[in-house]
Amino acid sequence: MSDPVNPLEAALARAGERPKFLAGADAASSPGPDLHRVAANFAAVEAELDAPRSSRLARILRRFGVADTTIPLITATPALRRSWIIAVAIAVLFAANAATSTQATGADGIIAFLTVAPLVPLAGVALAFGPGVDPTHDVAVAAPVNGFRLFLIRAITVVAASCVILLLTAWALPTGGWFRIAWLLPALAVTTVCLAASTRVDPRVAAGGVSIAWLTIVLFANQAGGAEAAFGLIAQLIAVFVAVGGFLVFASNRRRLDTLSVDR
Amino acid sequence: MNDPTATAGTVPDDDLALVHRIADGDRHALAVLYDRHVGWLTVRLERRCGRRELVDTAVQDTFLAVWKQASSYRETGEVGAWIWTIGVRRLIDQMRKNPPPTPVEDITPMADVVQHEIPLALGHTELGQAFAALEPDLQAVMAATALDGLTNAEAAVLLGVPTGTVKSRLSRARQILQEVLR
Numbered sequence: 001m002s003d004p005v006n007p008l009e010a011a012l013a014r015a016g017e018r019p020k021f022l023a024g025a026d027a028a029s030s031p032g033p034d035l036h037r038v039a040a041n042f043a044a045v046e047a048e049l050d051a052p053r054s055s056r057l058a059r060i061l062r063r064f065g066v067a068d069t070t071i072p073l074i075t076a077t078p079a080l081r082r083s084w085i086i087a088v089a090i091a092v093l094f095a096a097n098a099a100t101s102t103q104a105t106g107a108d109g110i111i112a113f114l115t116v117a118p119l120v121p122l123a124g125v126a127l128a129f130g131p132g133v134d135p136t137h138d139v140a141v142a143a144p145v146n147g148f149r150l151f152l153i154r155a156i157t158v159v160a161a162s163c164v165i166l167l168l169t170a171w172a173l174p175t176g177g178w179f180r181i182a183w184l185l186p187a188l189a190v191t192t193v194c195l196a197a198s199t200r201v202d203p204r205v206a207a208g209g210v211s212i213a214w215l216t217i218v219l220f221a222n223q224a225g226g227a228e229a230a231f232g233l234i235a236q237l238i239a240v241f242v243a244v245g246g247f248l249v250f251a252s253n254r255r256r257l258d259t260l261s262v263d264r
Numbered sequence: 265m266n267d268p269t270a271t272a273g274t275v276p277d278d279d280l281a282l283v284h285r286i287a288d289g290d291r292h293a294l295a296v297l298y299d300r301h302v303g304w305l306t307v308r309l310e311r312r313c314g315r316r317e318l319v320d321t322a323v324q325d326t327f328l329a330v331w332k333q334a335s336s337y338r339e340t341g342e343v344g345a346w347i348w349t350i351g352v353r354r355l356i357d358q359m360r361k362n363p364p365p366t367p368v369e370d371i372t373p374m375a376d377v378v379q380h381e382i383p384l385a386l387g388h389t390e391l392g393q394a395f396a397a398l399e400p401d402l403q404a405v406m407a408a409t410a411l412d413g414l415t416n417a418e419a420a421v422l423l424g425v426p427t428g429t430v431k432s433r434l435s436r437a438r439q440i441l442q443e444v445l446r
Contacts, residue, residue, distance in 0.1 A: 007445045008438065011391040012410045032303035037320070042298055044324045049291075049331060 073150060077128055077157045084127075085165065088120055092169050110173060110180065111227040115218050117166050117183035118190045119211055124158035125194055126207030147257030151250075155195055159187070182231040185239035190214050192246030199253035279343035287335040298327055301347050308348070309355050311376035312412075312422055318362060322355040329354065349413065356418045364424070373423045374404035385411055394444035402437035405430055 032038075054062075057080065058071050066074070074080075095116035129151065163184070170180040190210050197206035221230035229235065276282055276293075279300070285293035302323060309319045329350045337346065378400070386392030395403065408419035409430070416434070420427040 008391070008441050011386075011389065011445065033306040037306075038299075038302055041302065041320055041323050042295065042327075044320075045294075045298070045327045045331075046291075048324070048328055 070153060073153050074157050077154050077161075080157065080161055084124070085161070088124075088162065089165050089169075092116065092120060092165055096169050096173055111222065111230070113169070113173065114179065114183045114186075114227065114231050115215070117170075118187035118214060120166060121159045121162035121187050121191050122194055122207050122211060122214075124162050125155050125191055125198075126204045128154040128158050129198070129203045148251070148254035151195060151198070151257055155191060159191055162187070179227070179231060182236070185236050185243065186214070186231070189239040189242040189246065192243045192250060194246075196246045196249035196253070199250060199256045283330075283334050283337050283343055286331060287337070294327065294331055297330065297343075301344060302327075304344075305347060305351050308377075308381070309351060311380065312352070312374065313355055313359060315362075315364075318358040319355065322351060322358050325354040325357070326351040352412050352414065353418070356414070356421050359421050374407050375400065377407050378403045382407060382411070390445060391441065394441050397444075398437055398440060402433055402440070405433040406437045406441075409434060 033041075054071075055075055058075050061071050061074060062068070092113070095113045096110070166183065166187075167181070170183075173180050194203070194206045194210045197209065200206075201209075218230045221235065276285070279297065282293045282297045282300075286297065305326065306319060306323055309322055310316070313319055313322075326347060330347060333350075337343075382395060382403070383392065386395055395406065398406070404423055405419060408414050408422050409416065412419075412422075414422065416430045417427050420430045423430065
């Protein structure tokens with residue numbers, strides 16, 4: 001914008017260099033900060049340097065305004081471990097591969113993928129709670145943690161993480177049209193039913209039961225009317241209905257989650 | 265007064281050597297650099313922002329940034345200038361995050377800067393005299409942009425005025441100074 005050899009620019013650039021200006025010559029004319037304040041600020045710097053480094057996920061969550069007390073509940077979710085994510089990704093890729101190796105088109109062509117996909121968040125939810133799998137389980141039992149909130153946060157985390165993997169896979173599928181995401185509502189349905197059942201039985205037992213129920217339904221629907229019957233519009237509406245119902249049962253039994261026993 | 269550690273024998277005199285040690289993870293070097301520079305940094309930041317807690321946070325953030333960025337420090341200019349560049353931006357960050365509860369209209373921003381720092385930077389030059397004749401508002405905006413090296417948007421945060429105001433004042437100030445220096 002302005003001419004570089006302009007005398008004003010040149011003079012300002014010279015002034016901007018101000019060699020000794022920064023070295024504190026001007027500070028001598030004002031009283032500096034008192035020693036207590038100097039020490040306190042350095043102590044704060046050291047405390048920050050000594051603090052455990054938070055993970056990348058935790059930093060991203062903080063940036064999005066997630067409360068500091070909620071972040072550990074999310075990051076400790078077993079389904080976010082790299083090993084779990086890799087295992088799931090491999091399973092889903094196999095299902096997708098099996099799906100696309102048939103000659104069928106539409107929902108029939110990707111039925112294997114559609115059948116397996118809802119089981120991914122379900123397995124994640126099942127393995128998100130309980131002794132042995134949840135690193136924060138003992139703490140959660142001992143501390144006055146709101147069980148409902150913990151379950152909800154964990155479940156949302158798992159479903160979100162699973163959906164990322166599944167959506168990426170679905171996006172890469174060569175066939176299927178909109179059926180590529182037809183697993184989404186069924187996944188929500190089976191997950192909420194599992195959560196509802198978890199208020200009564202161990203989450204792993206609940207997930208096992210729901211998985212068997214899901215596979216049975218798909219099998220029968222597929223035999224009766226093909227993949228269209230298992231994942232078509234009517235099936236999607238039923239899935240919404242079941243998801244809402246499951247959530248209502250889960251929410252109305254929320255008190256039971258606060259009494260998670262140690263040996264469960 | 266600004267250099268309480270100068271007598272400690274093993275500590276390098278040179279700021280640059282300190283920065284290299286900090287890059288290697290030497291906490292003691294950080295402490296020495298801090299002691300050497302925290303005085304003027306605090307004074308100068310307080311001239312730009314009267315809110316003590318924001319200045320303190322900015323000072324802390326500055327030395328955290330020094331710790332993290334020491335390994336990528338490029339040896340051009342003085343270490344103090346580098347610290348200042350970090351410090352003034354950390355202060356802007358704090359001011360952006362914590363806008364004043366009520367707009368402060370009655371005090372002239374940067375008045376202390378103009379009084380204490382501009383004479384040192386410009387001295388008794390033609391530019392210095394021309395600067396002294398400017399209106400306070402124009403002085404403030406020139407001090408924030410030309411001397412502190414802030415962008416218009418950053419200067420707007422520091423001065424508590426819209427960016428557009430910074431731009432128009434800046435062009436007015438430049439016009440006047442150009443006339444004098446012609």
